[in-house]
Amino acid sequence: MAVVPGGPRSGPAAGAQFFCTAGRGLEPFLMREVRERLAATQVEYISGKVFFTACSDLNMLKQLKSAERLFLLIKKQLPFPVSSVSKGKIFNELQRLINDDPESWLNAISIWKNLLELDAKKEKLPHKNANPLKRKVGEDDIAAKKLKTEQIQEIQETKECQLEKQIEEKLLEQGNFITEEGKFQELQNDVTEAADTRNQTDLTFRVSCRCSGAIAKTLTAQEVGRVIGIALMKQFGWKANLRNPNLEIFIHLSDIYSVLGIPVFRVPLACRAYIKTAGMRSTIAWAMASLAEIKAGAVVLDPMCGLGTILLEAAKEWPDVYYVGADVSDSQLSGAYDNLRAAGLKDKIELLKVSVIELPLPSESVDIIISDIPFGKKFKLGKDIKRTLQEMERVLRVGGTIVLLLSEDHHRHLKGGEASSGPLNSQGGHTEEPGGEECLTPAGKAAVSEPVSSSFVAGNQECLDRMPPLGSLVPVDCYRVSLGKTDALISKYKKSSSPGR
Numbered sequence: 007m008a009v010v011p012g013g014p015r016s017g018p019a020a021g022a023q024f025f026c027t028a029g030r031g032l033e034p035f036l037m038r039e040v041r042e043r044l045a046a047t048q049v050e051y052i053s054g055k056v057f058f059t060a061c062s063d064l065n066m067l068k069q070l071k072s073a074e075r076l077f078l079l080i081k082k083q084l085p086f087p088v089s090s091v092s093k094g095k096i097f098n099e100l101q102r103l104i105n106d107d108p109e110s111w112l113n114a115i116s117i118w119k120n121l122l123e124l125d126a127k128k129e130k131l132p133h134k135n136a137n138p139l140k141r142k143v144g145e146d147d148i149a150a151k152k153l154k155t156e157q158i159q160e161i162q163e164t165k166e167c168q169l170e171k172q173i174e175e176k177l178l179e180q181g182n183f184i185t186e187e188g189k190f191q192e193l194q195n196d197v198t199e200a201a202d203t204r205n206q207t208d209l210t211f212r213v214s215c216r217c218s219g220a221i222a223k224t225l226t227a228q229e230v231g232r233v234i235g236i237a238l239m240k241q242f243g244w245k246a247n248l249r250n251p252n253l254e255i256f257i258h259l260s261d262i263y264s265v266l267g268i269p270v271f272r273v274p275l276a277c278r279a280y281i282k283t284a285g286m287r288s289t290i291a292w293a294m295a296s297l298a299e300i301k302a303g304a305v306v307l308d309p310m311c312g313l314g315t316i317l318l319e320a321a322k323e324w325p326d327v328y329y330v331g332a333d334v335s336d337s338q339l340s341g342a343y344d345n346l347r348a349a350g351l352k353d354k355i356e357l358l359k360v361s362v363i364e365l366p367l368p369s370e371s372v373d374i375i376i377s378d379i380p381f382g383k384k385f386k387l388g389k390d391i392k393r394t395l396q397e398m399e400r401v402l403r404v405g406g407t408i409v410l411l412l413s414e415d416h417h418r419h420l421k422g423g424e425a426s427s428g429p430l431n432s433q434g435g436h437t438e439e440p441g442g443e444e445c446l447t448p449a450g451k452a453a454v455s456e457p458v459s460s461s462f463v464a465g466n467q468e469c470l471d472r473m474p475p476l477g478s479l480v481p482v483d484c485y486r487v488s489l490g491k492t493d494a495l496i497s498k499y500k501k502s503s504s505p506g507r
Contacts (some may be wrong), residue, residue, distance in 0.1 A: 023078070028054060081167040105268065212254055218259070254268065295376055305373045312338045
């Protein structure tokens with residue numbers, strides 16, 4: 007990973023608390039990244055989320071590659087008990103998230119505004135002496151990137167507004183929504199009182215909610231959003247704006263935790279502006295490249311590059327490297343060329359139309375191989391995987407690294423058709439510094455006795471135990487990651503010797 011140079015930081019002076027969402031299995035990559043890239047402290051995780059404290063500005067935060075979305079943390083606490091209390095009591099507890107500790111909300115808003123103001127000042131500086139009539143090299147590419155970003159924003163806003171529109175209509179139609187529990191006043195009275203106490207700011211906001219586990223069987227996201235929204239209006243005098251707010255409040259209630267935060271960026275970090283056509287998930291592609299330990303001057307090959315996502319992620323992070331992509335499909339190579347052109351990397355990556363089992367490269371001429379072994383419905387590699395890996399082994403130099411994304415079927419073929427020995431630990435992985443980060447227990451407290459390194463290392467070892475050596479390729483690391491509907495294994499090998507020796 008390219009570490010951000012040291013120097014004065016323009017982020018929050020005392021450090022701000024953030025959390026990122028991550029695909030399952032990518033938590034160890036994200037934990038390592040925030041420590042190395044942001045010099046983050048107090049790094050801890052729960053499934054699908056990583057929490058940390060950092061003194062970083064928006065430009066530094068935008069560089070996170072293994073995260074899906076980034077949030078400024080407002081509050082993190084115990085889950086709500088739902089089995090032994092009434093619905094009305096749960097609503098009352100939701101309101102207390104705002105009413106019992108308004109200072110934490112105001113502090114978070116202050117940090118959020120500070121981040122935006124610092125970013126706005128930096129945006130103005132480069133344009134101060136710019137000549138608007140002078141056309142710069144790559145201007146068309148930049149315009150294309152901006153257009154793509156705007157299109158992504160429009161799509162996301164449309165999706166978000168569909169749910170918020172339903173909430174808005176219910177707010178207008180209903181005089182109250184929880185009077186049946188006898189715990190609250192009528193909705194219109196609350197809204198009127200909120201308007202009368204508008205003395206904090208002219209902020210407009212909307213609330214996005216997610217409920218999972220037992221609480222999702224008791225409450226809907228719409229109900230949670232209404233309770234939180236009214237409480238915010240009443241406490242701070244903010245105005246609800248469901249279509250184009252200044253501020254979005256994100257809430258996730260589950261059996262493990264209750265988390266509230268502010269999305270730092272409208273567009274998810276995982277939606278790369280420099281990728282025109284997405285292939286594999288960009289976060290997984292970056293994680294694979296980071297595991298390969300790429301050094302300046304290395305020769306890096308993706309022999310089944312598809313649309314080139316892995317090479318794009320690697321070249322953006324480690325530019326002083328010679329990259330080669332190969333694929334047998336004309337359509338995939340055409341898409342890869344378009345992606346390289348849009349990302350401004352067509353001179354950094356060479357593309358070849360060749361078969362993975364007949365690579366036109368000398369033996370031991372490649373330092374690193376990174377590849378997503380196809381196992382989808384459209385492109386699939388079954389029993390030929392052994393032949394494929396033999397060709398990769400041939401072109402890889404001794405001491406070189408291979409990082410592959412493999413399915414369970416691939417592993418069975420590599421083990422000679424043996425049945426799987428059982429499901430892998432869903433938290434398979436590891437961190438480099440044992441005890442450096444801590445796991446959050448269901449009680450919401452840092453479990454010092456269960457550092458994240460130990461749980462991830464256990465899963466990592468289980469995965470490694472199931473990885474057989476492949477000729478001279480020795481297994482080094484293994485991580486189980488989620489691809490959505492299915493899981494896959496990021497497997498790392500080192501070449502120990504030349505074949506036949």
